Amino acid sequence: MPELPEVETVRRTLNELVTGKTISSVTVKLPRIIQRPAEPEVFAQALAGQTIESVERRGKFLRIRMNGLVMVSHLRMEGRYGVYQAHEPVELHTHVIFHFTDGTELRYKDVRQFGTMHLFQPGEELVQKPLMKLGIEPLSSEFTLKAMTDKLSRRTTKIKPLLLNQEYIVGLGNIYVDEALHSAGLHPERTADSLKPAEWKRLHEAIHETLERAVEAGGSSIKSYVNGQGEMGMFQHQLLVYGRKNEPCTRCGTPIDKFVVGGRGTHICSRCQRLPRVKKSSGEV
Structure with a gap:
């Protein structure tokens, strides 16, 4: 399972690759990846038109902050994100695709299918599962x-x-x-x-x-x-x-x-x- 350094590296990379991009639509191929809301179609509809403002991290979770929503994503055992051109072939085990208005895509691939995605109103993610009980960030000033x-x-x-x-x-x-x-x-x-x-x-x-x-x-x-x-x-x-x-x-x-x-x-x-x-x-x- 990716630990803090791996998730932080993914965060930094995605921050460079997707910040400022606007989601035109979302394709969910494996519904169980989507934990909140329970209906994948509601998840996809809510994200249409959202612009990514930053990619942050809380523990081993990614927090993708948008202009109106926050997506919390856990990679679990083998989840990975990649940015592709829309015309590039979609690899096996790609379960969620975020289509951007500029013709690129953020694709989530997970061979083990254990990854999760939760959608929240900004600030709500910190007081709800799965982030609500997390402890001190060891690379923060709070870790004295x-x-x-x-x-x-x-x-x-x-x-x-x-x-x-x-x-x-x-x-x-x-x-x-x-x-x-x-x-x-x-x-x-x-x-x-x-x-x-x-x-x-x-x-x-x-x-x-x-x-x-x-x-x-x-x-x-x-x-x-x-x-x-x-x-x-x-x-x-x-x-x-x-x-x-x-x-x-x-x-x-x-x-x-x-x-x-x-x-x-x-x-x-x-x-x-x-x-x-x-x-x-x-x-x-």
Whole structure:
């Protein structure tokens, strides 16, 4: 599933390609992609005549702002957008087509068919599902060390599942949580309430730095991700632990381990990310 860096890259690309374009009509080939309104024909009718003002992002969601409406789109596993000339052949698994008055088209392709689109009045999208319960944006000024520790530091949950929970910090998925925890030297099975102030500081810096570098590289093309121009991300060539099982750690040379935490495949260096031993209470043997 595309994570924050990949969605941010798509956002930036689409912002350049479709801002200022006016929708003449919309073709919906797979109705279940359209979640709100429930009727795809109402969705298409509402968008006719709308001009795209900007493409924004909230967590892993795209927010396409128009002069009278906002469309919230989630790419899920393999959804992708591309801009084409109207005369170009339509590829298989293209489910929604936004036809523009200038003869170009924004096409949504989704092999797995898990993507979603919601339509709202401006401002309404922030207080309705699916955006209403999202947490702090990790690349925003709101993502301070204090804000992160206020939300997480007293919880007894393992740190990796907490970081994956979009109600606390948005945009982080399996790849970037593994990378940030490695950079911070933290074992993913540590409970949040066991982390010391210095460790929270390292983690906060690691999350921000990891995401910034990933955005700069255009995200990670692990499976089928491409941006709005069909270009692959390159951050997968900079990954330190994710997808590198049995390969040597770039810091110490220890083979990278893979196991399951919270139902997710997890990559660590067992030397750089030690799990502290639990001290036995007096009287125990």
